[in-house]
Amino acid sequence: MDYYIKTTIKIEPVDAIAREILIAQLSQLGYDSFMETDSGVEAYISSQQFSPINPENLPFLSSPQYRFSISTEKLEEKNWNIEWEKNYFKPVIIDGQCLVRSTFHEAPSQKPPYEILINPQMSFGTGHHETTTLMVRQLLKMELKGMNVLDMGCGTAILSILASLRGASKITAIDIDSWATQNAIENLKLNKIANVVVEQGDASCLNNKMPFNLILANINRNIILQDMPIYDKVLKNNGYVLLSGFFNSDFEQINKVAKKLNWQHISTKEQNNWIALSYRKNITGK
Numbered sequence: 001m002d003y004y005i006k007t008t009i010k011i012e013p014v015d016a017i018a019r020e021i022l023i024a025q026l027s028q029l030g031y032d033s034f035m036e037t038d039s040g041v042e043a044y045i046s047s048q049q050f051s052p053i054n055p056e057n058l059p060f061l062s063s064p065q066y067r068f069s070i071s072t073e074k075l076e077e078k079n080w081n082i083e084w085e086k087n088y089f090k091p092v093i094i095d096g097q098c099l100v101r102s103t104f105h106e107a108p109s110q111k112p113p114y115e116i117l118i119n120p121q122m123s124f125g126t127g128h129h130e131t132t133t134l135m136v137r138q139l140l141k142m143e144l145k146g147m148n149v150l151d152m153g154c155g156t157a158i159l160s161i162l163a164s165l166r167g168a169s170k171i172t173a174i175d176i177d178s179w180a181t182q183n184a185i186e187n188l189k190l191n192k193i194a195n196v197v198v199e200q201g202d203a204s205c206l207n208n209k210m211p212f213n214l215i216l217a218n219i220n221r222n223i224i225l226q227d228m229p230i231y232d233k234v235l236k237n238n239g240y241v242l243l244s245g246f247f248n249s250d251f252e253q254i255n256k257v258a259k260k261l262n263w264q265h266i267s268t269k270e271q272n273n274w275i276a277l278s279y280r281k282n283i284t285g286k
């Protein structure tokens with residue numbers, strides 16, 4: 001059965017940079033929710049993606065100027081989510097245009113152009129993380145009318161909901177985590193969105209899918225590097241790809257694969273070292 005695992009990492013001496021590096025490296029391992037605490041970081045991952053952390057898969061643990069103590073806890077009860085959600089999830093407005101809030105937040109008196117209701121239940125995608133913000137910003141600028149969109153690593157389905165509100169005609173939302181897909185379905189209902197199909201799985205689900213005009217993938221560097229050639233197979237000629245979940249320092253590696261696939265680099269957007277890249281396939285019409 002699926003459950004969540006909470007990993008508590010105490011850092012000594014604790015500081016903001018250490019927390020940030022730790023969160024970055026944990027996110028590459030598939031951790032999808034974090035709380036910064038007075039003594040370090042609490043990180044959450046589904047049991048399906050969990051493997052114990054050590055200096056080999058989390059190099060920051062070898063850092064000589066810090067000492068770390070690590071403990072893990074299995075979280076079986078769904079109710080504990082509510083506490084996490086209420087403590088962590090505050091309404092957020094992105095570029096003055098897109099409000100992301102939960103049902104327990106008060107509705108604003110003046111509605112912005114887009115309002116997304118999310119009950120996150122531990123799924124990633126509340127609009128607070130830099131990578132989500134960067135993806136939302138890009139979506140707010142693009143013309144999406146009539147597009148067939150793929151949202152890989154959909155989390156709460158925040159990007160699918162926005163794509164639908166902005167006129168995409170059909171959206172396929174996929175996540176490897178069954179909690180995320182359940183939550184995505186709940187959030188789609190909450191927002192009365194009917195043109196999104198949710199599937200649990202990874203890029204291997206993409207065989208036989210109709211080609212997409214736009215692929216969104218906010219996951220992590222390693223998964224994205226591995227999956228880019230698969231995305232290419234289901235991307236229409238002149239279609240767009242928006243990628244995030246990695247850092248400035250990962251750009252060269254990702255761009256090298258994109259070049260091989262003949263994707264033209266359109267833009268790089270950055271926030272606190274996290275980046276989002278946009279590409280267009282075969283723009284030359286080759």
Ligand SMILES: C[S@@+](CC[C@H](N)C(=O)[O-])C[C@H]1O[C@@H](n2cnc3c(N)ncnc32)[C@H](O)[C@@H]1O
Nearest residue numbers: 124125132153154155175176177180202218219
């Ligand atoms: C960084 S979150 C992004 C959530 C949301 N799309 C957003 O932009 O906020 C990444 C999501 O990818 C999912 N994921 C991780 N590995 C995956 C894989 N190989 N295929 C599909 N989804 C994956 C995680 O479960 C998580 O929900």
